[in-house]
Amino acid sequence: MLLLGGLDGRSLAGAEAVLAAAWRLLSELDRLRPDVTVVAVPWASPDGLAAAAAGAQTRGANERPTDEDRDGRVDEDPPDDVDGDGFVVEMLLEDPFGRWTLHENGRNPVLAAPGDHPRYRRVQEGKDDDGDGAFNEDPVGGVDLDRSFPVGWRGPADSWLAGELPLSEPAALAIARLALARRTAVVILFQGNHGWLAHPGGSPSELRLDEADRPDYSRLAQMLAAATGRPNRPALPLAAARAAERPGAALDWFYAVPGALALEVAPWGPEVALGAIADPELEAGAADDLWIRWLDDVRGGIGFVPWHRVDLAGAGRCLVGGWQPRTRLDPPDEELPRALAGLADFVLAVVDALPRIELAATGERDGNVCRIRARALQQGRLPTGLAVTGRSGVVPAGELTLELALAPGARLLAGAERTRLGRLAGGVRSEVASWLVLAPPGAVFTLRASTPWSLDVERELVP
Amino acid sequence: MRRATGLLILLAGAARAAPPPPAPPPPAMGQDPVSPADPGAASTDLTRELSPEDPLRSVVDSLTRLDAAYPDVTSIDVLGTSRDGRPILAATVATGASPGIALVADLRDDPQAGQAAVRELVARWLALSAEPEARSAGGSVVVAIPVPDPDRFSAPGPTAGRPTDLDQNFPMRWQPWSGGRSGPWPLSEPESRALAEGLIAREGLSVLLVVGGEGLEPDDARVDPATRALLERSPSGRLSAAAPEPGSLAAFAAERLGLACLRLDGEADHLAALQELAALLPRLVAGEPRVEPLGSGLWQLEIDLRNTGGLPTATPAALLQHAADGGRASVDGARLIAAALRAEAAGFALAESRAGVVALGPLGPGRRQSLRLVLAAESQAIVRVRVETSRASGVELSVPLP
Numbered sequence: 001m002l003l004l005g006g007l008d009g010r011s012l013a014g015a016e017a018v019l020a021a022a023w024r025l026l027s028e029l030d031r032l033r034p035d036v037t038v039v040a041v042p043w044a045s046p047d048g049l050a051a052a053a054a055g056a057q058t059r060g061a062n063e064r065p066t067d068e069d070r071d072g073r074v075d076e077d078p079p080d081d082v083d084g085d086g087f088v089v090e091m092l093l094e095d096p097f098g099r100w101t102l103h104e105n106g107r108n109p110v111l112a113a114p115g116d117h118p119r120y121r122r123v124q125e126g127k128d129d130d131g132d133g134a135f136n137e138d139p140v141g142g143v144d145l146d147r148s149f150p151v152g153w154r155g156p157a158d159s160w161l162a163g164e165l166p167l168s169e170p171a172a173l174a175i176a177r178l179a180l181a182r183r184t185a186v187v188i189l190f191q192g193n194h195g196w197l198a199h200p201g202g203s204p205s206e207l208r209l210d211e212a213d214r215p216d217y218s219r220l221a222q223m224l225a226a227a228t229g230r231p232n233r234p235a236l237p238l239a240a241a242r243a244a245e246r247p248g249a250a251l252d253w254f255y256a257v258p259g260a261l262a263l264e265v266a267p268w269g270p271e272v273a274l275g276a277i278a279d280p281e282l283e284a285g286a287a288d289d290l291w292i293r294w295l296d297d298v299r300g301g302i303g304f305v306p307w308h309r310v311d312l313a314g315a316g317r318c319l320v321g322g323w324q325p326r327t328r329l330d331p332p333d334e335e336l337p338r339a340l341a342g343l344a345d346f347v348l349a350v351v352d353a354l355p356r357i358e359l360a361a362t363g364e365r366d367g368n369v370c371r372i373r374a375r376a377l378q379q380g381r382l383p384t385g386l387a388v389t390g391r392s393g394v395v396p397a398g399e400l401t402l403e404l405a406l407a408p409g410a411r412l413l414a415g416a417e418r419t420r421l422g423r424l425a426g427g428v429r430s431e432v433a434s435w436l437v438l439a440p441p442g443a444v445f446t447l448r449a450s451t452p453w454s455l456d457v458e459r460e461l462v463p
Numbered sequence: 464m465r466r467a468t469g470l471l472i473l474l475a476g477a478a479r480a481a482p483p484p485p486a487p488p489p490p491a492m493g494q495d496p497v498s499p500a501d502p503g504a505a506s507t508d509l510t511r512e513l514s515p516e517d518p519l520r521s522v523v524d525s526l527t528r529l530d531a532a533y534p535d536v537t538s539i540d541v542l543g544t545s546r547d548g549r550p551i552l553a554a555t556v557a558t559g560a561s562p563g564i565a566l567v568a569d570l571r572d573d574p575q576a577g578q579a580a581v582r583e584l585v586a587r588w589l590a591l592s593a594e595p596e597a598r599s600a601g602g603s604v605v606v607a608i609p610v611p612d613p614d615r616f617s618a619p620g621p622t623a624g625r626p627t628d629l630d631q632n633f634p635m636r637w638q639p640w641s642g643g644r645s646g647p648w649p650l651s652e653p654e655s656r657a658l659a660e661g662l663i664a665r666e667g668l669s670v671l672l673v674v675g676g677e678g679l680e681p682d683d684a685r686v687d688p689a690t691r692a693l694l695e696r697s698p699s700g701r702l703s704a705a706a707p708e709p710g711s712l713a714a715f716a717a718e719r720l721g722l723a724c725l726r727l728d729g730e731a732d733h734l735a736a737l738q739e740l741a742a743l744l745p746r747l748v749a750g751e752p753r754v755e756p757l758g759s760g761l762w763q764l765e766i767d768l769r770n771t772g773g774l775p776t777a778t779p780a781a782l783l784q785h786a787a788d789g790g791r792a793s794v795d796g797a798r799l800i801a802a803a804l805r806a807e808a809a810g811f812a813l814a815e816s817r818a819g820v821v822a823l824g825p826l827g828p829g830r831r832q833s834l835r836l837v838l839a840a841e842s843q844a845i846v847r848v849r850v851e852t853s854r855a856s857g858v859e860l861s862v863p864l865p
Binding site for chain 2: 131132133149150151154155156160164166167173180207253388394
């Protein structure tokens with residue numbers, strides 16, 4: 001199992017969640033299964049998380065210098081704290097042709113309707129540092145590791161954050177190699193602020209969840225709800241959970257190539273913030289309303305800079321305001337325990353649910369003719385592999401294989417030395433495999449059951 | 464980018480190395496500086512049979528001879544090394560920085576045939592490019608990669624023991640579920656990475672020309688409009704569209720770099736096809752500048768720009784991917800006050816200009832654009848206007864004010 005914290009370069013709570021899970025695993029070593037390795041990478045996007053930890057309004061990018069505006073200079077027009085209040089928030093530039101206006105609640109910029117005024121251009125708070133007429137168009141950095149993976153990757157046409165080439169960043173490539181270096185069954189990315197569990201599907205036109213794998217994600221969603229006390233909802237495709245397409249998402253690659261049960265678990269989100277007072281009738285698109293309710297009812301307005309007028313030298317008047325950089329991305333310190341509650345239990349539950357094979361075999365002898373029968377029982381709750389495991393050709397298919405090693409001098413009369421018995425769901429017995437063998441009395445046979453997500457199980461048999 | 468010198472020194476100790484030809488004598492006064500002493504020598508060397516023991520070495524030797532014979536228009540670079548450590552060489556024939564064509568031997572088909580076709584084509588092209596009349600027709604750059612997969616070239620077999628098909632290992636519609644043929648990620652193979660990075664680094668290229676083999680029939684819907692328009696202007700039928708299959712070099716070149724992607728079929732007259740293609744490269748020409756006084760020390764300067772090629776100065780895909788821009792005009796010798804652009808019969812529209820630089824829009828094949836500059840300058844000043852694009856040749860004008 002691979003645990004990644006904050007691969008998006010923004011989610012500090014994701015890093016905390018991985019650390020919490022690691023501490024919990026270490027404190028309960030006796031509960032750990034000896035056949036499972038958990039690899040924890042709490043600080044998966046070092047540059048982006050360092051910027052987030054410093055309180056920056058980060059896009060999650062690393063520090064690779066990038067000439068976003070192709071003017072031959074790099075990183076020369078980043079956002080700025082123009083009003084000197086210590087925060088870089090948003091800016092609404094007065095513009096009669098602008099597309100935005102301010103909602104009557106005085107908080108949300110919304111798309112203007114005919115007749116609305118005043119109108120604005122909406123940008124991040126900042127000056128036109130390079131004097132090219134555009135604001136903040138060449139910020140510091142870089143590449144978002146979680147947009148640089150290959151599935152659905154569209155290059156700079158999608159965003160500069162995608163990188164010049166897929167997996168262009170050493171840190172992203174190292175994580176991809178890490179996933180392929182072992183039999184990786186589960187990858188949990190702790191990040192995001194949607195508060196729930198997302199399954200692969202960041203770029204639905206390129207990759208969708210195989211329907212045969214959906215029940216396993218439903219099971220994981222139930223396990224997450226049980227461990228955390230969060231509402232039990234179906235897992236969402238990543239694009240739906242994030243309310244935007246995510247081409248180049250690592251989640252999709254972990255599912256497609258290593259064939260792992262890859263999921264994104266967001267420690268923070270409006271419903272997590274509001275706890276039990278969230279309205280179950282609210283649709284996913286109403287997250288803004290939930291955040292405002294949390295801000296007003298729980299936070300007493302702390303975390304939002306009220307819109308206020310600022311004169312920009314040479315660039316007219318504007319409004320500066322909006323959510324403070326970290327308010328919605330991560331919980332406030334005092335709320336962190338609530339955001340992390342149950343996530344380590346969830347990790348432990350997933351470890352317990354990984355496939356575990358038991359092998360039953362019988363042998364009968366009639367003179368030198370032996371009849372051997374065997375079947376496997378899958379004791380875990382999760383399957384021996386996904387429907388897509390192995391499709392990449394990079395890892396083996398997710399099926400159970402039974403092998404019979406013949407005793408010296410024995411001769412196989414019927415049956416195959418290696419029998420594939422398909423993918424086994426949790427709690428399911430395999431079909432029976434049978435062999436007819438010519439062997440002298442006392443011959444010892446070895447049966448081996450193997451799957452990509454479990455340790456091989458061997459059993460000796462003397463018919 | 465590394466020059467191949469170190470590599471060539473390394474290989475020089477090999478027992479079977481053919482001695483390099485003597486360096487050409489320095490050009491005599493009045494002699495074309497790029498003509499070799501024996502104009503046929505390079506061509507003869509390049510079509511020589513490869514050593515069966517070390518065919519890649521033969522290719523290296525022949526490219527070295529080429530470099531020695533035409534040193535001021537040729538350069539040899541090592542784009543990278545293969546999985547087994549063999550060099551991936553690019554021979555560049557440059558009489559200008561742009562416009563350009565990348566000639567790459569087909570990655571899917573017979574590597575021997577592909578390299579032979581590319582090398583011969585380079586040699587013949589070089590002989591032509593060295594002619595003074597060819598050079599006066601406008602510069603161009605041809606980057607030839609005769610052996611993009613040196614392991615497969617040196618150890619013939621389907622994939623040289625490598626499960627990954629290089630032509631499924633590029634970004635852009637890369638397919639993860641290929642049973643291992645596309646690799647664990649795009650550019651997982653050093654050969655595909657070297658090719659991709661090599662093409663990205665050469666910003667003046669407009670066309671990828673795949674040479675050798677039969678090629679796949681392209682899905683018409685996937686062939687980009689610029690390539691289609693180019694083929695319509697090339698009625699000889701020597702060129703065809705390269706199929707931009709998912710994860711292929713052609714898909715990468717078309718969709719990430721915005722290049723037109725063509726192939727030269729086996730039976731075509733390759734040199735004639737390359738000449739035809741070179742004539743269709745985007746090329747910017749400027750008409751006679753027109754100066755009009757607007758008042759004391761204030762001038763209006765108008766320049767007509769035309770793309771004489773069969774490709775736009777930047778394709779839509781190149782613009783989307785930020786691989787090229789529409790170009791820019793800069794002014795020296797006067798202060799730029801404002802600029803406007805007019806496309807064909809439309810009226811002038813205000814153009815974006817900053818610090819004496821005007822951003823131009825891309826110019827389609829055969830299209831015109833008029834640039835109007837409002838300048839502050841003294842009478843009789845000399846105003847220099849430089850128009851630059853990354854993929855079409857630039858123009859520089861010197862305009863004396865009345």
